[in-house]
Amino acid sequence: MSLAYGKSRNVVLPPSVNRILLVKNLPFKITSEEMYDLFGKYGGIRQIRIGTEQKTRGTAYVVYEDIYDAKEACDHLQGFNVMGRYLVVLYFQANFKSKKPDLPKEEERVEQLRRQFQSLRNDEEAELD
Secondary structure (H helix, E strand, O other): OOHHHHHHOOOOOOOOOOOEEEEEOOOOOOOHHHHHHHHHHHOOEEEEEEOOOOOOOOOEEEEEOOHHHHHHHHHHHOOOEEOOEEOEEEEOOOOOOOOOOOHHHHHHHHHHHHHHHHHHHHHHHHHHO
């Protein structure tokens, strides 16, 4: 273990850093073996998922065993040229594409709960009298 490697383990990472990387702008013809060769240089990989559908082509998810390995890969492979394409490497954010709530439906649900709570409260007050 090198001294520099040991020092990087003591760094406090921001909350946005995680073990899962989202890789964009991949060549469509890249194979999983080439992905493992490229990303495996930075640490143990648990899983790589390459997009195969029309909407997901050119993207992949790389899951590392260790968060520090994912950080190293993200830092070094951002903008890296693979088969004439420059990689975009980001940390996966699970809540980034969360579904937006349907506001009118939510307002109706809240109003229904208010009416239900009010009727329960009236029933309790009637029992106390």
